Amino acid sequence: MTSPAASGLPATEQLSVAIVGGSGYAGGEFLRLALSHPHLKVTQVTSERNAGMPVPLVHPNLRSLTNLKFRKLADLEAADVIVLALPHNSAAKQIETFEALGQVIIDLSADFRIKDPELYAQYYGEAHPAPQKLSEWVYGNPELHRGDLRGATRIACAGCFATSVILGLYPLLKLGTVLPKDIIATGLVGSSAAGASSSDASHHPEREGSLRVYKPVGHRHTAEAIQELPGRFPLHLTAISTPRVRGILTTIQTWLPDGYSERDVWGAYREIYAEEPFIRIVKMQKGIHRYPDPKLLDGTNFCDIGFELDVDTGRVVLMSAIDNLVKGTAGHAIQSLNIARGWDERAGLGFAGLHPA
Amino acid sequence: MTSPAASGLPATEQLSVAIVGGSGYAGGEFLRLALSHPHLKVTQVTSERNAGMPVPLVHPNLRSLTNLKFRKLADLEAADVIVLALPHNSAAKQIETFEALGQVIIDLSADFRIKDPELYAQYYGEAHPAPQKLSEWVYGNPELHRGDLRGATRIACAGCFATSVILGLYPLLKLGTVLPKDIIATGLVGSSAAGASSSDASHHPEREGSLRVYKPVGHRHTAEAIQELPGRFPLHLTAISTPRVRGILTTIQTWLPDGYSERDVWGAYREIYAEEPFIRIVKMQKGIHRYPDPKLLDGTNFCDIGFELDVDTGRVVLMSAIDNLVKGTAGHAIQSLNIARGWDERAGLGFAGLHPA
Amino acid sequence: MTSPAASGLPATEQLSVAIVGGSGYAGGEFLRLALSHPHLKVTQVTSERNAGMPVPLVHPNLRSLTNLKFRKLADLEAADVIVLALPHNSAAKQIETFEALGQVIIDLSADFRIKDPELYAQYYGEAHPAPQKLSEWVYGNPELHRGDLRGATRIACAGCFATSVILGLYPLLKLGTVLPKDIIATGLVGSSAAGASSSDASHHPEREGSLRVYKPVGHRHTAEAIQELPGRFPLHLTAISTPRVRGILTTIQTWLPDGYSERDVWGAYREIYAEEPFIRIVKMQKGIHRYPDPKLLDGTNFCDIGFELDVDTGRVVLMSAIDNLVKGTAGHAIQSLNIARGWDERAGLGFAGLHPA
Amino acid sequence: MTSPAASGLPATEQLSVAIVGGSGYAGGEFLRLALSHPHLKVTQVTSERNAGMPVPLVHPNLRSLTNLKFRKLADLEAADVIVLALPHNSAAKQIETFEALGQVIIDLSADFRIKDPELYAQYYGEAHPAPQKLSEWVYGNPELHRGDLRGATRIACAGCFATSVILGLYPLLKLGTVLPKDIIATGLVGSSAAGASSSDASHHPEREGSLRVYKPVGHRHTAEAIQELPGRFPLHLTAISTPRVRGILTTIQTWLPDGYSERDVWGAYREIYAEEPFIRIVKMQKGIHRYPDPKLLDGTNFCDIGFELDVDTGRVVLMSAIDNLVKGTAGHAIQSLNIARGWDERAGLGFAGLHPA
Incomplete structure (x- = not known):
């Protein structure tokens, strides 16, 4: 939980983003928002099932908007920001892999939300796989944790x-x-x-x-x-x-x-x-x-x-x-990241919604 | 609240039915159910707005199933059963008209549901127009009032x-x-x-x-x-x-x-x-x-x-x-009437529902 | 294609029905209609996947309306009417099994619809498994084939x-x-x-x-x-x-x-x-x-x-x-069967439809 | 149909916009798109029925995004761009009023789409109210009329x-x-x-x-x-x-x-x-x-x-x-305006669409 300056990244920056588990709805929504975000450039999206396929085959709204292809997790390379959109209890088990590849890690699953391992075990039915890491993560609710999010490098996004x-x-x-x-x-x-x-x-x-x-x-x-x-x-x-x-x-x-x-x-x-x-x-x-x-x-x-x-x-x-999928998942992830990096908190989140719809 | 025998109607009977306010959804649903009911024969349906028009113009599901035309309320004639499907606070104001025309009256509105005029006034915002009549009506919930419904001639159907x-x-x-x-x-x-x-x-x-x-x-x-x-x-x-x-x-x-x-x-x-x-x-x-x-x-x-x-x-x-519209309105009205007349309680209510739908 | 008399069944009859492949939508819809049909009594429903389970577990609209449990096809016993609701190209391959068990066979699949084996092969991509049987089947469209359907014992229901x-x-x-x-x-x-x-x-x-x-x-x-x-x-x-x-x-x-x-x-x-x-x-x-x-x-x-x-x-x-699922599948099957047996053509098909819905 | 230079407006400009008939869906959609357009500033929205009310009362998606209130058409003042979102056959009858108030006029109705008054009369059932104006308008289909749209000041947007x-x-x-x-x-x-x-x-x-x-x-x-x-x-x-x-x-x-x-x-x-x-x-x-x-x-x-x-x-x-409402109405209006002014053709139209939705 250091400031942007301390983290070695400039204030007006563009960060590379890798989305892990990008064929699901949460990862796809983060991708949609990131593609039009002024400070983000998505360079990798993983999907075991769709490795090698163009991303729009799975997310058809992104046709003509990205040339990215899915790759396997095994082929993941370093990125400034790693976004984990994996099934619950998957990210925590391999968190050190991701820590080695990225400076900022955003987890969209439930793995690092609950600070009390006993409360976690009570609701998720098993012991937490990495309880020693829990204190490093900020709960990704901007309204309650804006201060904690400033400079944060581990963001555990809230449930919808x-x-x-x-x-x-x-x-x-x-x-x-x-x-x-x-x-x-x-x-x-x-x-x-x-x-x-x-x-x-x-x-x-x-x-x-x-x-x-x-x-x-x-x-x-x-x-x-x-x-x-x-x-x-x-x-x-x-x-x-x-x-x-x-x-x-x-x-x-x-x-x-x-x-x-x-x-x-x-x-x-x-x-x-x-x-x-x-x-x-x-x-x-x-x-x-x-x-x-x-x-x-x-x-x-x-x-x-x-x-x-x-x-x-x-x-x-x-x-x-x-x-x-937005304020409940990928949107507050972006908002939290905007706060963490000191960017305009609204960056990438300008869509007004439709009426009628 | 007399028995079928006391009311002068035979146990195996076919009753004529007039539906007042039959262009709405409640009246239309009663009509649909009554058309396939072994003991009912719908002879009149009123609608001020659609008087003179064939009923299926408003209820297109009934095409080929009825030749009835809407008539004005002013043209209402006697019937064994009068079903009132009028806006709230309309039936009670002219209840004596209907009492003169039919032996059994079923009201699908809220007018006669509440026995306590003060409770009525509290929730409906005005004094009840015919408080002296309230005690004549049975609340049309078959599960709670099966006994009261036997032989009943005034049924105030419950809200959905x-x-x-x-x-x-x-x-x-x-x-x-x-x-x-x-x-x-x-x-x-x-x-x-x-x-x-x-x-x-x-x-x-x-x-x-x-x-x-x-x-x-x-x-x-x-x-x-x-x-x-x-x-x-x-x-x-x-x-x-x-x-x-x-x-x-x-x-x-x-x-x-x-x-x-x-x-x-x-x-x-x-x-x-x-x-x-x-x-x-x-x-x-x-x-x-x-x-x-x-x-x-x-x-x-x-x-x-x-x-x-x-x-x-x-x-x-x-x-x-x-x-x-069925168990919440017209269906429990039919069920209540079945009980009131001593008919098979399931008569006219045999539809199983659809899967999938 | 014999008359009811020639087929040895009385004119006012109740026939036992076995539905083969009854966990799908076509079989389920035939079951729904048959349960309220005056001349039909469903005695068996097969489903390999759900064998042993109560039918309403799969068709929840039939809760309280049937006590039937699914059985395996291997346990199928004789019935007056056998209704085949199997995937295309499945009934034809084992048609002799069903012929041995029932007098009237109704197929809801495409297997016996096309009389010309070449036309079949052109549209279904393989040779018909039992071309010698095709002439025994009446195409189950009552409006075009009412005459042929009278007394029919093999009905190939039309596509929706x-x-x-x-x-x-x-x-x-x-x-x-x-x-x-x-x-x-x-x-x-x-x-x-x-x-x-x-x-x-x-x-x-x-x-x-x-x-x-x-x-x-x-x-x-x-x-x-x-x-x-x-x-x-x-x-x-x-x-x-x-x-x-x-x-x-x-x-x-x-x-x-x-x-x-x-x-x-x-x-x-x-x-x-x-x-x-x-x-x-x-x-x-x-x-x-x-x-x-x-x-x-x-x-x-x-x-x-x-x-x-x-x-x-x-x-x-x-x-x-x-x-x-009705006029496109199970309903015209019932209508065809009504014609085949000389029953009221509307038997079991009286539902008017809902408005609004 | 003059160039931006000839029209006296700078190449990097911000134009004021008045939307006439802004309580309907077409006008509301133009407003949504214009509010996030880099070269547009909406200053007036008219609605006879809602005059005096905040715009988001009618277009609730715009809550917190605009402080505009509806005004009556009689209170319309000059603007760089006037967008007409009126019922068919209404704009053409008062077109001179709008010509006096704005340099660029965009009509979202059918009034100026058809160049041949006879064809118009055949399909719209009455003589065109201003046939002498028809040749001034460019049909607002960017793919077919990109050249004509450059510098255009009268854009008749296409039907959806x-x-x-x-x-x-x-x-x-x-x-x-x-x-x-x-x-x-x-x-x-x-x-x-x-x-x-x-x-x-x-x-x-x-x-x-x-x-x-x-x-x-x-x-x-x-x-x-x-x-x-x-x-x-x-x-x-x-x-x-x-x-x-x-x-x-x-x-x-x-x-x-x-x-x-x-x-x-x-x-x-x-x-x-x-x-x-x-x-x-x-x-x-x-x-x-x-x-x-x-x-x-x-x-x-x-x-x-x-x-x-x-x-x-x-x-x-x-x-x-x-x-x-977008590519069929307000979106191609914006795209046409972008072309007319020499702006980036994609300006204000960057939304990718949602998946799933």
């Missing part, structure tokens, strides 16, 4: 559902604007969150139009939320599949302390997020877009947050929407 | 979101299998629930693919759930628009008392719903259809119920899926 | 895309109402047509929202259309994937002879299809449902046909919509 | 369906690679093409999942295609609604001359489109993205073109995919 929960709750828990009693977070998730490999559950005739709870209890991202949110209050996650491809809408059921009003909720978000370039409070009196909707966020790095108070009961429903 | 909540919770609250502490019900609802009239919010480019909270707090169906469920515990409803046309998936977050296990939840559902023809407990160890999914229920009268326990916290996530 | 093309064109070619010059048929097809096995192409994130030509030229159903349609005129098929799960909408571009008008097109359809229970001409002057739409046909056995003339050029656009 | 047809056919007709016999173009179109106003046909429950022919014959864009394509051969258009929001996939059925092969089709596209920045030939031997798919193009200015030959008949199926 966790990001929607954490960004929705953090200001209110930080400032005591909601009670730390049982909090219920219900995440509606698109099919891309399950990755690029086909399965019976992802077969279009089975999944299209489906509203299906897939993780009612025990979601692994609970561990991240517990770690990142102030106070060890009881947080409960339920995840539901929806017909969308991208996007998460999370509703979070919370409770206002006595004497508090909606104004305090407004105030908490404003206080904590006033300067945030990618957080928008969405709460309109009228119109069809009164509250956050992931439909408007495809391809963008925004997290839209809304809320509503039930004055009779003190219940406050928070709503948090993101694109799981 | 309310039905999914009530059917999911009733056995557990009745038997004390879950704690009556704050219960959060989150309903994911298809676009047909908002009715047949187009609006900016229902414009396809705006609604398609949308995940949008439309009623975070204060949902009117809360009143029905409070009335019907045992114990006046705190129940909180949040309703979210989804890209589906039909269907509701409701997750209900509850808490198990000390010493209880999943076996008790199984037991409660079995005890209360063992003989129910339209309730299925869906909870599989494996496969992609482990939990309820409204995608499988389009056109059917089933309510599929599932659940899962978080053993670490005692949280039990209930899941309840229905077709909002 | 072929059915939409043939039913749209047959009256006009039969009566010379359109010119036999190049005819272009463009089929928009749902994802269920590719079957129940998942693949990269059917992975939800890749397929959802897709409009993708998958067979621009050389579609195998061309062979059926050539065989069944009068005159060996040039017919050209293009098939496109759509975001739907079920359904086919086929537009067919044809040309009116000099001196003909729309009235002649109306006349041709009326003359040939006047008594058809499952064909509807859909051509309205106004409204949003002016032309056929497969959205309205899910689960039904209807084929909706429309058309429009370009008076400046004589071009006539025919439109033909079906549910590929 | 017309664009997909013209770009698919132009090289082949120009070079005689296909026969000029009857050509059938079938366009599959998303719901946004019908605009931002809700209607019964666009009501989500009616439109979602629909495959519905909406213009089998007589589509107005036929006039543009006839005007722009070489040779007055017979071209026939059929337009079909699909469940998508954005996007057009057009298949075009053509015929190869004797002695020609697929190589000639490749050659024609290469010869004419070799240097085109926004046209990609998509024709792969394998993979799921072998042919163009509008799903991959949302938000991009690409036109993807593919083809396949039926060697037995000489039929060539062309496929052309675009985003109707």
